[in-house]
Amino acid sequence: MNFTDIKGHELTIRALQNAVREDRIFHCYLFTGEESIGKRLVALAFAKTLLCKSEGIEPCNRCNSCLKFDSWNHPDLVFIEPENRLIKKEVIDKLIKSMSILPLESKRKIVIIDQCDKMEVETQNALLKTLEEPPSYVNIILITSNVNNLIPTILSRSQLVKFHPVESKHIIELIVSKYGKTREEADFIAHFTKGSVGKSITLCQHPEFFERRDNTISLVHDIIRGDRINVLNSIDFFVQNKDYMDEIIDIMIYWFRDLMLYKEIGNSILILNKDKIQLLSSETFLDMDRINDIIDNIMKTKKLIDNNVNFQLAIETMLLNMQEV
Numbered sequence: 001m002n003f004t005d006i007k008g009h010e011l012t013i014r015a016l017q018n019a020v021r022e023d024r025i026f027h028c029y030l031f032t033g034e035e036s037i038g039k040r041l042v043a044l045a046f047a048k049t050l051l052c053k054s055e056g057i058e059p060c061n062r063c064n065s066c067l068k069f070d071s072w073n074h075p076d077l078v079f080i081e082p083e084n085r086l087i088k089k090e091v092i093d094k095l096i097k098s099m100s101i102l103p104l105e106s107k108r109k110i111v112i113i114d115q116c117d118k119m120e121v122e123t124q125n126a127l128l129k130t131l132e133e134p135p136s137y138v139n140i141i142l143i144t145s146n147v148n149n150l151i152p153t154i155l156s157r158s159q160l161v162k163f164h165p166v167e168s169k170h171i172i173e174l175i176v177s178k179y180g181k182t183r184e185e186a187d188f189i190a191h192f193t194k195g196s197v198g199k200s201i202t203l204c205q206h207p208e209f210f211e212r213r214d215n216t217i218s219l220v221h222d223i224i225r226g227d228r229i230n231v232l233n234s235i236d237f238f239v240q241n242k243d244y245m246d247e248i249i250d251i252m253i254y255w256f257r258d259l260m261l262y263k264e265i266g267n268s269i270l271i272l273n274k275d276k277i278q279l280l281s282s283e284t285f286l287d288m289d290r291i292n293d294i295i296d297n298i299m300k301t302k303k304l305i306d307n308n309v310n311f312q313l314a315i316e317t318m319l320l321n322m323q324e325v
């Protein structure tokens, strides 16, 4: 993993590389930002750079340190992540003890704690003592998408590095070149995941997602065309895909949002379901008020499902409303 392999985050990477160049490395960094947008990749590239024997602003990929890093065998890299959604206190206690041992291979010892918010307060407090007075050769990179779950003193002891969603053009480029999707499909994915590179890649690796999307859209299409039998038949689809309900709700909301846009301004770059523009254009018989009602109704159903009401009944009501409003 090198900085050059990472899509987006140019400013953050440049700032980290400048710090390496000027030898102004903080003892503790806190990488924050939404899930799966590349925080961990940047942390790994940064750690590899700091450990590399060439001491440049990018790993050399040839030295012993880089080779060991790539095979997850570097004695001076400690990578911690939750097990069963928890980073146990024993793990942090062990880490603290191991920090007193000098680095073996490189000049530094790097500790990365991914999803550091999965530490209980007691564990965070134990780590805090080390953050206050770390050995000079230790650098710690904490990663979280839930900064609110950290005790404030962890925040105040760390150099905050905020990650923003990656610009969609970078994600589209990646999906088209590496995952063989069309530009239109890639455009949908990049927006659907709100700029998350990790989530975009995951979706590309799961063809079931595209099947679910196709099924959802064609089902909605039949329903708004008034086929009552379809309502009852469709419920099975929702029951079978209950675990993906958040995703399906988003697909429906994006669909109707696109339909409003299409009616307002025609085919434009703002439309997300560009790969299905023909189908979309065949639904313009719905008037704006009705589309608005449908969106409202989907949002209400989402809330009901989140509150654990009778799932089947909630879906049935939503579909019948979709047909009748």
Ligand SMILES: [Zn+2]
Residues within 6 Å of the ligand: 052, 053, 054, 059, 060, 061, 062, 063, 064, 065, 066, 067
């Ligand atoms: Zn190297």
